[in-house]
Amino acid sequence: MSIHQLVVIGYDEIVRNKYMPCIRAAIEDGHLDSWSVIDLESEREVIEQRLVGVDPQPRMKVFVPSDRGNQARARDTARSALGMLRLPGLPMKAYIATEVGSHEQYLRQCVEDGVDSLVEKPVLAPMIGDRFDPSLISTSMSELIAAATRRQARHSVMTLSRYHSIYNDRVIASLRERLQQWQSPLTSFHLRAAGGVWNLEHEFVTRDDHPYRYGYGMLMHGSYHYIDLAVQVLSLNKLLFGNRRLRLQVCSFGAYPADQWQRLSRPATQMLGGDSRCVVLAREPRRYGETDITSTFRLVDAETDTTITLGTLSFEQTTPSIRHWTAFPDGVYNKNGRTSSVDLEAQLSTLYSVHVTCYDVPRSPDADRIGAVAEVLTRANASLLTDHEYVSRETFDGLFHSDSNRALMQNWLRGTETRSRLHEHFLPMRVTEALALSLRIPGQTVEIDGF
Numbered sequence: 001m002s003i004h005q006l007v008v009i010g011y012d013e014i015v016r017n018k019y020m021p022c023i024r025a026a027i028e029d030g031h032l033d034s035w036s037v038i039d040l041e042s043e044r045e046v047i048e049q050r051l052v053g054v055d056p057q058p059r060m061k062v063f064v065p066s067d068r069g070n071q072a073r074a075r076d077t078a079r080s081a082l083g084m085l086r087l088p089g090l091p092m093k094a095y096i097a098t099e100v101g102s103h104e105q106y107l108r109q110c111v112e113d114g115v116d117s118l119v120e121k122p123v124l125a126p127m128i129g130d131r132f133d134p135s136l137i138s139t140s141m142s143e144l145i146a147a148a149t150r151r152q153a154r155h156s157v158m159t160l161s162r163y164h165s166i167y168n169d170r171v172i173a174s175l176r177e178r179l180q181q182w183q184s185p186l187t188s189f190h191l192r193a194a195g196g197v198w199n200l201e202h203e204f205v206t207r208d209d210h211p212y213r214y215g216y217g218m219l220m221h222g223s224y225h226y227i228d229l230a231v232q233v234l235s236l237n238k239l240l241f242g243n244r245r246l247r248l249q250v251c252s253f254g255a256y257p258a259d260q261w262q263r264l265s266r267p268a269t270q271m272l273g274g275d276s277r278c279v280v281l282a283r284e285p286r287r288y289g290e291t292d293i294t295s296t297f298r299l300v301d302a303e304t305d306t307t308i309t310l311g312t313l314s315f316e317q318t319t320p321s322i323r324h325w326t327a328f329p330d331g332v333y334n335k336n337g338r339t340s341s342v343d344l345e346a347q348l349s350t351l352y353s354v355h356v357t358c359y360d361v362p363r364s365p366d367a368d369r370i371g372a373v374a375e376v377l378t379r380a381n382a383s384l385l386t387d388h389e390y391v392s393r394e395t396f397d398g399l400f401h402s403d404s405n406r407a408l409m410q411n412w413l414r415g416t417e418t419r420s421r422l423h424e425h426f427l428p429m430r431v432t433e434a435l436a437l438s439l440r441i442p443g444q445t446v447e448i449d450g451f
Helices: 013-028 041-050 071-084 100-113 134-149 167-182 201-206 224-239 257-263 266-271 279-283 402-414 422-439
Strands: 004-009 032-040 061-064 092-096 116-120 155-158 188-194 246-255 292-301 306-316 341-348 352-362 370-380 391-399 445-449
Touching (some): 013 402, 032 041, 061 071, 071 100, 116 402, 188 224, 224 306, 246 257, 246 422, 422 445
Parallel strands (some): 188 306
């Protein structure tokens, strides 16, 4: 067993509340020698306060300037900060948990230095100056994956749907088994992820955590969990069409912060102290990233133009929330009152379908005490498939989505993570790129060849 030192880049509430027990256990079990922190100089006071009472304490803390808008300087900062924390003879692991616009420089440095890394979803948001450019996603991912293959280091991505007890172990596993057994492709897939995020209009302009003013929004915040899930399901068709060239076509529409003044209840917004309409948003309506996106897609055999799978993907934040406070509360991660609900259905032609509804359930007045319930409904042609029922229903209570994240973290810290490697996220990131580009040409089609 190899022992490492851990560097946490971006010490937010998630790391403190969700992953510190994993880090502590990895130190106690001999997988880690120690851990250190890299964060922004502007956040020094907040980070120092967040570290009060944490056990074990970090070996070192390095605070760096914000270099957003200057990619070359940001890369120099990443190189210098990681270099300061090196210990002779002790290999390093880096958990990259910064705001998404800063992922790339640290990931590139880890790849270049041969440092094992775990990067938060989505993998990266390429920037030109301080503006998001989705057209660079595929190129950046290809460069990173190619460079990583020349090194011995292992790179993984933190996302929800790789160790999930329902999505992965119950849904994808059963679809894979039936698809292979019956030689029936996935012909229909619909997924809607409702985020329940309530930002007031002025918060879109001022937020540094999950910001919108750099040109990205829902897609580069919470949607990647479900894009990754959708790609895993759609990729099952490769088991039947492995020798065929497949093409994915997507077409999208979006809603933006500047639309919110007409889309939200004005009395409710005023009760929370929100403005009737933010002048800055109205002045530059497309500067800010999307809050909601809905897409239709078609997966086709590229040579024959035969349709294999039809479906929809919908990622929306303007859905029921539990927010009832005016200002963001201190010490609360769920500052926007988020309550999510996910609804998906996958069908294997005329033979079988699985329909999953997974929704959050607040457990107490504490906004961070939220559990989840999943309901799984299957339908089958039981006359033909005699070992199935026409309809079956299961309910799973007491779920916590964070369990799957912790499982990924624990495996990565132990050196046993195999389900969420960087190269396995090339296709989900290509789909993310296609969706982001399709938002810029509403109603027109964007294609991914070689799906």
